[in-house]
Amino acid sequence: MQKVSPGGKRRMDMTREDFAEVLRRIALLLELKGENPFKIRAYRNGAEAVETFSGDLVTLARENRLDGIKGIGDAIAAKLHELASTGRMEFWEKLRENFPDSIFELFEIGGLGPKKIKALYDAFGVDSIERLKEVCESGEAAALPGFGQKSVAKILDGIAYRESHVGIWRLGDVASIVSEILETLRAHPATSRADAAGSFRRGKETVRDLDFVVATKHPLEILEFFATAPWVAEVLVRGDTKCSIRLAEGIQCDLRAVSNANYPFALNYFTGSKEHNVALRSRALKRGLSLNEYALTPVEGSQAEVPDVFEERDLYRALGLDVIDPALRENTGEIEAAAEGDLPTLVELVNLRGTFHNHTTASDGCDSLEAMAEAAQELGLQYLGIADHSKSSFQANGLNETRLRAQIEAIRRLNETFDDDFQLFAGSEVDILRDGSLDFDDALLGELDYVVASVHNAFQLPEAEMTARILRAVEHPRVTMLGHLTGRLLLQREPYAVKIETIIDACARTGTWIELNSNPWRLDMDWRWWKLARERGVKCVINPDAHRCAELEYLHFGVLQARKGWLRRQDVVNCLPLGMMRETLAAKRLARS
């Protein structure tokens, strides 16, 4: 869990993640205190709302303008305003006086919830994992009411696991595992339908576990097969309808085996998100129907007709909704849009006609210009932009002026060998230097077809400086697009501090495109910002940041994130066919020269 100490933070440092974390921790402490569960849920919902809100929530909070945000009512809005404007929240500080901060780590142990933590805390003063381990190993814990040998063993297992694994995986790291398991499940003779569900199906950038749903007449057979498959390192749960295992890689996989009739409901339920499910269920209730993971049934006393549901899409129609793509199921307005017939037609991988941010052996790539061009053509792309690093990225063998001019020349020559249905564009991934100036002079930039501007150093600049630095690049007339806006490396490096909304507005004003970097380590700009960017009129460009031919297929992850960001074909510039892209790039250069 991220460490947060808002009391000790300067207020300018507060981020939306800090806000969400404070609300979540309030919920945990209220749970320990045995507070009203609905109040606890309200804080969790508030945290969720804070995280998914499309806009500069921190500024809104500071200016006390949080009204009208779903999930944030008067009480939480006032508390967030206090936190944003003073760096403190009295309610939170009073609450945390009761328990040491280290108690939060106990919630990360599987099998331990608020009740048991409270019992351990009251009985033995357990307030850290270290202390927890002591009382479990000494046998004291097993003697508590409600505890026994097995639950203590489970807790110790949980502690051991936590010590060896972080427990979060990148989408790109699990994609091939999912395909393999799914293929095997589908090949089983007792399987009639099988899908991956959960956050993987929704295309979340990271996942905590993998969920599978199988339709079968022989659930026990399927569960047995799943639990004894060669990939299983450990069986965690084994029932008549559900089995949870841990793979050798460490990730947990849950399988649900249901009847064919239950399947659409189970698939929908286990796809989530939880918030989306809750919203669907309340919508069903308003129609006199109760929705669970097995069926849609009339509530007691209701005369409501229950429509036939054979597939997931029938379920949405039964609730008077257009079918909602899994990528959109985050309860960020998709249900309302589906009810109004306002869902976007989402961009698809087959819509992409080319892509721009790619490297070759000239800088830090592994494949040649020719090989990359050939790979792009094999993927069916009409154009490929080459944007190797600029000279300041010496760690990446960045090109100096001479080498870049030679590469431009090589690209022009290679283009003469292609038919008119494919073209390389000559670009550069130009470093945005510390002061916001670019790594090449305007004359050289003017010789390029396009420019990707990216930050590759001085990540630790304060937010105001970093924002000003990137703004200067955005406003540079030769910059076509902004590369990986926040520089994050998922599960490894935090995004750098930058006012994203300010950058979005500047890009809207100057017509600068924003990259959706599709490398599964980056997926940057984050999907949560794209809806806002689209509304402000910013165009997205989906780039793989490929350093070898095979990485051109990262585009798939980028498209998934674009879909999560509600983007349509017309919002993504590299859906333009070659002819129109030539014109667009030429017009851009002319307009800003």
Added chain:
DNA sequence: GCCGTTTTCGGCCCGACTGTTTTCAGTCG
């Protein structure tokens, strides 16, 4: 604490599994 075709009070999603019980509480998703 939030929210509203249930509208300023009263409801808020709900089932499976586990372990500890002997009819159920806690946890999880």
